[in-house]
Amino acid sequence: MGWGETLFRSKVFIWILIVLPGLYPAWPILRQDPTVLADPLKYLLHHFGFVACILLAAVLSLTPLRVLFPRWRIALALNRHRRLVGVSAFFYAFIHLAFQFLHEGGWPTFFTDIRKPFLLMGMLTFLILLLLAVTSFNFMVRWLGGRRWKNIHRLVYVAAPLAAFHQALAHKLFPVQVLWIFVPVAVLEAARIVRQRLKPAAAPVPAPSRG
C-alpha cells in the first residue's frame, strides 16, 4: 500500500481535512483583518456556505472517480469516506443556515425573506441535506431497505444544482468560484454516465457506504 493510499484511507486524515475549514475563520479574526472584522457575520455566513458547497461537490465526485478509475487505489480509498464527507457537507450547511438566521435578525424577517428564490433554493438544498443526513445511519439504511434508501439519496443530484444556483446568486456579481466548484463534478458525472452506458456490466453498483 502506497503512502498516498494509506493517507487517504485514514479516517483521522479525512477528519482533519474536514474540520480545518471550520477553524480557518479564527485566523483572520485573530490577526484583526479589518476587511473581515468590518462585517464578521457576513464573512462567516459566506465562508461556511462556501465550505458546504465544496464538500457537496467533493462527495458527489467520489463515485464517478471510482467508476472511471476502478484501479486507482486512492479513488477507492476516498470512497470509504463518502458518508463522512456527505454528513459534513450537511453540518457546514447547518452552521451556514444558523448564521443566516442571525443575519436576518430573527424569525419574522427570516420567514418573509425565505420567499425570495435565492434564499428559497438555499433552504431547499438544506432540507434535502437534512433528510440525507438523518437517513445516513446504518439502522436507517436497514429500516428503509437498500432500494428505497438509494432512491432517497439520489436527491443529492437535485441538491447540487440547487446549491450551485444559490451560490451563484450570493454575491452582487456572478462569483466565478461556482464554476470551479461545480463544473468538475458535472464533468465527472457526465463521464461516468457515458462510461456506464458503454460498459453496463463493468460498472459497479454504487452501494451505500458503511464507512
Added chain:
Amino acid sequence: MRIRTPKEWEIRESAVTPESVYRLRNRRDFLKTLGLGAAGAVFLRSRVLGAMAGLPAAVNPDYMGAGLKVTPYELVTSYNNFYEFGTDKGDPVVEANKGWKTEPWTVEIAGLANNPGKWDVEDLVKKMGGIEQRVYRHRCVEAWSMVIPWDGFPLRKLVDFADPKPGAKYLKMTSFADRQRDDDAGFGGPYLEGLRLDEARNELAFIATGIYGKPIPNQNGAPLRLVTPWKYGFKGIKSIVRMEFTTREPFNTWQHLASDEYGFYANVNPTVDHPRWSQAHERVIGGGVFSGRQATLMFNGYEKQVASLYQGMNLRKNF
C-alpha cells in the same frame, strides 16, 4: 430681531465633541466591540495623497452627525467596493495603492454648460470656495452601513460653476477609464453614474475630497467622488474625470449590469426589497457578530431634505 430656528439635525456648538476625542472614543469602542483587547487595530497601507486644498476642513454645524456613531477610519478605508481594483472588499486597499496615480488629475465639465472645460482638480477645488466636513450615513445596496465624516464641498457649487444651459436636465458623471480594469470589473467601460439636476442641486449632494480631515485615500475614490447619502452607495461614483450636463437620463453602470436589480434612482428605501434580499434592515460595519443590525430608514434618514424631489413618483417602479 431675527430669530433663527435651528434645523432638526443641528446640535449646539458647545455640545460638539472635538474630532480628536471622538476618534479616540471610536477607536476604543471598535476594539471593545471586537472583544480582542490590547493589540492596536491594523492601519492598512492606505496611500494618502499629498495635501489637497483646504484640508483639514471646518465641520459644517448642520451636519455634525448628532446621535450617529462614526465608523472607525480603519474600516472605512479597508472595506470598499471599487470593482476596478477587485471584487472582494479587501482588494481595493491593496490594488489601488500599487502605483495608481491620482495626482495630477483633470476633471472635465462638458455638455450643456456655459462654462465647459478641463480643470486640474486642485484648481477646481479652490474655485469652490473652501472645504467643509459633514458626517453622513452611508448605506450600501448590499444592506450594510457606515457613518463617515466626509470633507469636500456641496455639488451645487460645482453645478453653479459649470452654469448649465436651460435644456440640461441631468448630470452624467464618469469615472477614470482604464480598459484592463474596466474589463476585469465586468463594466465594459468606465464606471458611469448620474443624477437629475435638481438632485444634484439638493443641499445634501456632496463632492468629497477627503475623509476624517485627511485627503481621500485611493480606495475611497481619490481625488474626488460623489456622496449622495440618501441613495445607495453605488451612486457615489469614485475618482470622477468627467461631468456632463445632458437632456437624457444617464444609464448607469449597475443598470447596465443588472437593470432588474439596480435602477437609476437607487434611493434608500426599506419598503422596496432587492430581488435577492431585504432592504428593511442593515448591518452596521464594525458592529460585531451580534450587535450590528438596525432598521433602515426611508431615504436613509434624510427624508426631510429629499422627499420633495420624488413627490408623486412611484418609488417601487423608479427604484
